[in-house]
Amino acid sequence: MAGIVLVGAQWGDEGKGKATDLIGEKVHYVARFNGGNNAGHTVVVGDESYALHLLPSGIINENVTPVIGNGVVVDVEVLFQEIEGLEARGIDCSKLRVSDSAxxxxxxxxxxxxxxxxxxxxxxxxxxxxxxxxxxxxxxxxxxxxxxxxxxxxxxxxxxxxxxxxxxxxxxxxxxxxxxxxxxxxxxxxxxxxxxRPYVANTGLLLNQALDRGENVLFEGGQATMLDVDHGTYPYVTSSNPTAGGACTGSGVGPTKIDRVIGVSKAYITRVGEGPFPTELLNDDGDWLREQGHEYGVTTGRPRRCGWFDSVVNRYAAQVNGLTDIVLTKLDVLTGLESIPICVAYDVENADGTHTRYDEMPTDQDAFAKAKPIYEEMPGWSEDISQVHNFEDLPVNTQNYVKRLEELSNCRISAIGTGPQRDHIISVHSLLPEE
CATH class of the missing domain: 1.10.300.10 (Adenylosuccinate Synthetase, subunit A, domain 2)
Known part of the structure; x- marks a missing residue:
């Protein structure tokens, strides 16, 4: 038995859909536990790309039972638009179950x-x-x-x-x-x-029974840690709890049945909508990241705000969620850069003109809004890494960048996304407890 929670460790759009699909090969149920159709996940299978909003990403896998939990708010019209769109492309959605308490x-x-x-x-x-x-x-x-x-x-x-x-x-x-x-x-x-009606079920009971039978259940969060209504950059947040604690309240499964908590982080960082963003790049570097990473919203098409990796945010996500593993995505986007900055701390100017260094997330939202990133530089790489499947085969500078992010995040990096395709992934550690 394994209850696995998968959450975004930044402001969303980290690639949770790809990570969910990857783990979905080894699980029996994938359950969305928060949010609504404001979430957007993209899953790429071969030459096919699937943009999902309400449906759990595991629905692409015919061996998975997809579940929409009680913590999700469901726009039924949008749900059927999505179901009909997938069925027109040959995806069977008949196994979907939707909580009667949602x-x-x-x-x-x-x-x-x-x-x-x-x-x-x-x-x-x-x-x-x-x-x-x-x-x-x-x-x-x-x-x-x-x-x-x-x-x-x-x-x-x-x-x-x-x-x-x-x-x-x-x-x-x-x-x-x-x-x-x-x-x-x-x-x-x-x-x-x-x-x-055909899809409605007591999903809390369904998921608990699956875990009791020794089956693997993946709990998928919409949005991300920094958009959590309690732990995010309030008030510029979503209206639910996309952190690991929300997996329990949003599914009806107790915390003793959770074995792993996996955070998904981009090798850089993006944000959509209003709110503070310390490492945001309002220059050519930001434009370059946006174009290289195709950073436009799955749900809205809005251009995403882009910035360098923020290790303060990642350490905070590891703390709030109790992360056991990180899936690092879009590492390939950074290919071609001579030097790559990493935010390791913040500098905040106080009212009296003095400055305070924050190595951890400020609890004062005003301080966070004023935070300026303190960077360290890592040498970049120019080699194509999309076809690399072993960590040791990555360029040395790429390996060093990943190791530094792992060290700064206080959590091991267990999988690395090296491109948009389903098989563009490096597995470093197993994401399932029994393996």
């Missing part, structure tokens, strides 16, 4: 998300406008709609009415928008519920 993203959540962000001005978060934040807000405010509510019309109507009572007043009086019709919303949700 909350849904109703049409009005998308409306609220877009309207409030539009009027937020300088306080905007950089939301994708998919309704994720408002759906989680309703969940916490106890007016959310769970999937099992879709099968009890009277309960569904009461919940929609309760949720829209305040929202319609805000839309009409504050934002000068049209009120959302209760009957129309209920009818639409009931229809979607019937379409979803």
């Amino acid at each position: 909350h849904i993203i109703a049409p009005y959540h998308r409306v609220i998300d877009k309207v409030t962000e539009r009027y937020a001005g300088k306080r905007k978060i950089g939301t994708t406008g998919r309704g994720i934040g408002p759906a989680y807000a309703d969940k916490i405010n106890r007016v959310g709609i769970r999937i099992h509510d879709l099968y009890t019309p009277e309960i569904l109507r009461d919940k929609v009415e309760a949720s829209l009572h305040q929202k319609n007043q805000m839309l009409v009086k504050l934002y000068n928008q049209r009120a959302i019709d209760v009957d129309e919303t209920v009818t639409k949700l009931l229809d979607l519920g019937e379409k979803l």
